[in-house]
Amino acid sequence: MSKFLDFGPISLALDRPRVMGILNVTPDSFSDGGMFVDRERALEHARRMAADGADIIDIGGESTRPGAAPVPVDVELNRVVPLVEALAKEGLRVSVDTHKPEVMHASLAAGAVMINDVRALQAPDAMATVAASGAAVCLMHMQGEPRTMQTQPRYDDVLTEVRDFLIDRARLCEAAGIARDRIVIDPGFGFGKSQEHNLKLLRALGTLAATGYPVLAGLSRKSMLGGIAGRDVNERAAASVAAALAAVARGAAIVRVHDVRETVDALKVWHAIETA
Numbered sequence: 375m376s377k378f379l380d381f382g383p384i385s386l387a388l389d390r391p392r393v394m395g396i397l398n399v400t401p402d403s404f405s406d407g408g409m410f411v412d413r414e415r416a417l418e419h420a421r422r423m424a425a426d427g428a429d430i431i432d433i434g435g436e437s438t439r440p441g442a443a444p445v446p447v448d449v450e451l452n453r454v455v456p457l458v459e460a461l462a463k464e465g466l467r468v469s470v471d472t473h474k475p476e477v478m479h480a481s482l483a484a485g486a487v488m489i490n491d492v493r494a495l496q497a498p499d500a501m502a503t504v505a506a507s508g509a510a511v512c513l514m515h516m517q518g519e520p521r522t523m524q525t526q527p528r529y530d531d532v533l534t535e536v537r538d539f540l541i542d543r544a545r546l547c548e549a550a551g552i553a554r555d556r557i558v559i560d561p562g563f564g565f566g567k568s569q570e571h572n573l574k575l576l577r578a579l580g581t582l583a584a585t586g587y588p589v590l591a592g593l594s595r596k597s598m599l600g601g602i603a604g605r606d607v608n609e610r611a612a613a614s615v616a617a618a619l620a621a622v623a624r625g626a627a628i629v630r631v632h633d634v635r636e637t638v639d640a641l642k643v644w645h646a647i648e649t650a
Contacts, residue, residue: 377389378555379558379627380553380555381487381508381509382508382509384467386429386430388627391622391627391628391629391641391644392430392629393429393629393637393638394430394431394590394628394630395420395423395428395430395431395632395634396630397416397419397420397423397431397433397434399411399434399453399454400436400453413456413457416457417457417460417461420433420461420466421464421466423634426634426635426638427634428638430469430488431461431468432488432490432630433458433469433471433481434454435449435450435451435454435477436450437520438492438520439520442520447476447477450477451476451477451480454470454472454477454481455477455480455481458470458486459485461485462484462485462487463485467487467488468486468487468488469487469488469510469512470489471490471491473491473492473496473500474500475500475503478491478500478504479503482504482507486509488509488510489509489511490511490514490590490630491511491512492514492516492520492562493516494515494540494543495513495543501547501550501552504547505550505551506551510557511547511552511558512558513558513559514560514561514562514590514592515560515561515562515565516566517529517565517566517567524564527567527571529571532567532571533575533578533581536561536562537581540560540561540582540587541585544585544587558587558590559585559587559590560589560590560592561582561589561591562592563575563576563591563598564598569601572596576591576593576620576621577624579621580624583624588628589628590626590628590630591618591621591628591629592630593614593617593618593621594610594614594617594618595610595614595633599613600613611632614632614637615637618631618637618640619644622641623644629641
């Protein structure tokens with residue numbers, strides 16, 4: 375695996391598991407929808423996550439929960455870009471969760487250093503936009519699209535299909551001029567996967583880490599954890615921390631989480647044990 379993630383003018387060492395804090399500025403995200411639509415409240419939450427140890431703040435202006443409807447470009451731009459600009463000026467590493475090239479371009483111009491794309495840069499001009507920027511990118515696997523992805527997901531071999539898709543997208547990115555040390559891959563837990571698919575992917579996460587690309591695991595508060603723990607969405611902090619630890623133990627370089635402080639503390643303990 376790469377020893378660092380290159381964001382262009384800066385880099386992030388991957389000598390220990392890193393934490394990406396989730397900032398959804400949407401009215402309909404599955405866990406925190408509506409909580410941070412107010413700009414000042416969103417900025418305050420981002421600063422708190424950074425103070426709690428988040429290495430990257432990931433801003434999303436369009437919900438990708440199962441059943442979510444698309445958001446117009448102008449709405450997403452208005453939600454995201456002012457926050458990117460403000461947080462980047464404060465020195466935070468800002469990622470933007472979007473699949474729209476227009477939002478990518480504006481966010482990168484405002485100071486974002488990473489694009490987190492659930493569609494793995496498949497939109498026209500998305501790959502060229504990131505390639506020209508010097509920013510990092512996270513390529514995620516999704517079967518179908520958010521509105522229908524959880525209807526009846528099917529795979530012959532979920533691990534092989536997800537791995538092959540991500541390797542193919544990563545190699546296309548490299549051919550387009552995105553250096554290998556700018557690329558992260560994400561198996562897309564809950565994005566067109568059943569409970570069985572999710573657990574198989576998590577158990578075999580080391581296979582994805584063995585590709586040499588840093589792996590991001592986004593398991594926080596997801597329904598797969600609710601199905602296991604029997605908890606409502608906002609009562610899944612403990613389950614989310616357990617899932618994050620399971621992911622890093624299997625090679626994940628970055629975990630994307632809502633509960634930053636709890637995850638950071640747990641990872642400090644895990645890292646201390648592993649390096650003692």
